[in-house]
Amino acid sequence: MNDNEHLCRDPNALGLRPVDVLRQQAHRLIPGGAHTYAKGDDQFPANAPAFIVSGCGCRVEDTEGRSFIEYGMGLRAVTLGHAFPAVTEAVARTLHLGCNFSRPSIWEVSCAEQVLSLWNEPLMVKFGKNGSDATSAAVRLARAYTGRDLIACCSDQPFYSVDDWFIGLTPMNAGIPPAIRNLTKTFRYNDIASVESLFQTHSGEIAALIMEASTYSEPQDDFLNRVADLCHRAGTLFILDEMITGFRWHLGGARAEYNLQPDLATYGKALGNGFSVSALVGRPEIMRLGGLEHHEPRVFLMSYTHGAELCGLAAAHATVAAYKTLPVIDTMYRQGQRLKEGIEKIVQDRGLQSHFQIMGRPCNLVFAAYDARGQRSQAFRTLFLQELVRGGVLGPSFVVSYSHDNDAVDHTIAVVGRALDVYGNALRDGVDRYLEGPVSKPVFRRFNHEEFS
Numbered sequence: 170m171n172d173n174e175h176l177c178r179d180p181n182a183l184g185l186r187p188v189d190v191l192r193q194q195a196h197r198l199i200p201g202g203a204h205t206y207a208k209g210d211d212q213f214p215a216n217a218p219a220f221i222v223s224g225c226g227c228r229v230e231d232t233e234g235r236s237f238i239e240y241g242m243g244l245r246a247v248t249l250g251h252a253f254p255a256v257t258e259a260v261a262r263t264l265h266l267g268c269n270f271s272r273p274s275i276w277e278v279s280c281a282e283q284v285l286s287l288w289n290e291p292l293m294v295k296f297g298k299n300g301s302d303a304t305s306a307a308v309r310l311a312r313a314y315t316g317r318d319l320i321a322c323c324s325d326q327p328f329y330s331v332d333d334w335f336i337g338l339t340p341m342n343a344g345i346p347p348a349i350r351n352l353t354k355t356f357r358y359n360d361i362a363s364v365e366s367l368f369q370t371h372s373g374e375i376a377a378l379i380m381e382a383s384t385y386s387e388p389q390d391d392f393l394n395r396v397a398d399l400c401h402r403a404g405t406l407f408i409l410d411e412m413i414t415g416f417r418w419h420l421g422g423a424r425a426e427y428n429l430q431p432d433l434a435t436y437g438k439a440l441g442n443g444f445s446v447s448a449l450v451g452r453p454e455i456m457r458l459g460g461l462e463h464h465e466p467r468v469f470l471m472s473y474t475h476g477a478e479l480c481g482l483a484a485a486h487a488t489v490a491a492y493k494t495l496p497v498i499d500t501m502y503r504q505g506q507r508l509k510e511g512i513e514k515i516v517q518d519r520g521l522q523s524h525f526q527i528m529g530r531p532c533n534l535v536f537a538a539y540d541a542r543g544q545r546s547q548a549f550r551t552l553f554l555q556e557l558v559r560g561g562v563l564g565p566s567f568v569v570s571y572s573h574d575n576d577a578v579d580h581t582i583a584v585v586g587r588a589l590d591v592y593g594n595a596l597r598d599g600v601d602r603y604l605e606g607p608v609s610k611p612v613f614r615r616f617n618h619e620e621f622s
């Protein structure tokens with residue numbers, strides 16, 4: 170146990186209240202009861218920890234003193250582990266220096282050097298706080314650079330930004346005018362014809378195409394290079410969203426993994442091991458439009474009051490240093506593989522292959538739950554999560570970190586075994602008999618009270 174862990178576990182220091190009181194207060198004060206929808210009550214089963222008090226390594230503790238092995242960890246932001254000493258100590262060292270000044274801090278340069286040292290190309294970088302800062306800045310920059318309005322994005326990938334240009338495409342698009350929504354067009358992953366058709370229909374109009382290089386399926390038939398090629402021929406910028414793939418697929422992200430040369434690339438999440446920092450990285454001839462030395466119209470590129478506060482930059486600097494010196498990515502692949510094999514064996518032994526699937530790269534595993542008819546099922550997903558929680562696992566996904574050791578993975582496999590026993594019974598008897606609370610719901614729904622089965 171390190172000192173941080175000890176401090177975090179002292180519930181009296183945090184003025185804890187009974188969980189129901191806390192939950193009521195959260196919903197009274199915060200729309201949705203949480204500051205991020207994906208963490209909300211509607212996303213988890215009734216027995217899930219309502220609030221986390223602290224985390225250490227791959228474990229978190231809730232307000233009732235229950236400990237859980239956690240997966241996903243800060244929506245995939247925490248790759249090294251919670252309260253990872255090399256990062257927390259680096260941040261702590263900056264705390265007495267002040268954090269935000271009237272002129273840039275020296276960290277702005279040293280962190281830029283540290284991050285750009287990951288690629289052997291001339292690139293520029295600008296930092297923000299959330300991934301959306303970077304993706305939305307990339308979109309604006311591409312529009313300015315090309316003088317075009319339309320954006321193309323991949324409809325098989327779940328998320329690029331909290332901003333209107335993307336949220337307008339989702340069912341939760343209240344408040345976004347149709348004029349804005351109509352500026353974003355979509356294509357399908359691994360469907361080169363859908364990309365070609367977009368470029369034909371909107372010839373000369375598409376400023377940028379943004380996508381993740383891969384999510385849960387790998388590119389087929391040289392899809393990524395063909396997309397990049399179509400972009401270049403059309404004068405469209407190719408933006409690689411590396412929010413998840415960055416520092417996870419490969420130290421150099423999907424750019425290195427697939428040998429791609431995007432015009433712009435966006436990083437966040439794992440860049441600061443959970444601290445708030447994101448980055449837009451791009452070719453200098455494009456990025457310079459956000460600078461002081463050109464004669465074209467000025468682009469307002471990622472200029473935030475908190476954009477370069479010291480904690481985020483110190484965290485990014487230390488996190489990248491850890492990636493360079495520790496086998497972080499290899500470990501995530503290895504432990505994810507151990508978990509995947511363990512779970513797949515259980516699924517096979519119980520004959521549940523048509524009802525429960527584990528998908529994705531070992532470093533980024535998710536699962537899909539299907540009902541007795543083989544249909545995707547929120548109810549069965551909720552039941553599975555409920556049974557994981559009962560066994561001390563908080564697993565909205567099975568995305569591991571560097572801190573998921575063999576004990577954590579093996580314990581998880583054992584818990585999955587018990588969870589899938591209940592799952593099998595529910596397939597036979599009906600899921601309602603086993604569910605202890607409401608069915609969880611997707612974030613992107615138009616109305617709160619829509620029913621999901």
Ligand SMILES: Cc1ncc(COP(=O)(O)O)c(C=O)c1O
Binds near residue numbers: 299304331410438
């Ligand atoms: C692929 C991808 N791009 C962009 C974002 C936006 O990042 P943020 O939530 O930090 O704004 C996310 C967040 O989940 C993401 O998964």
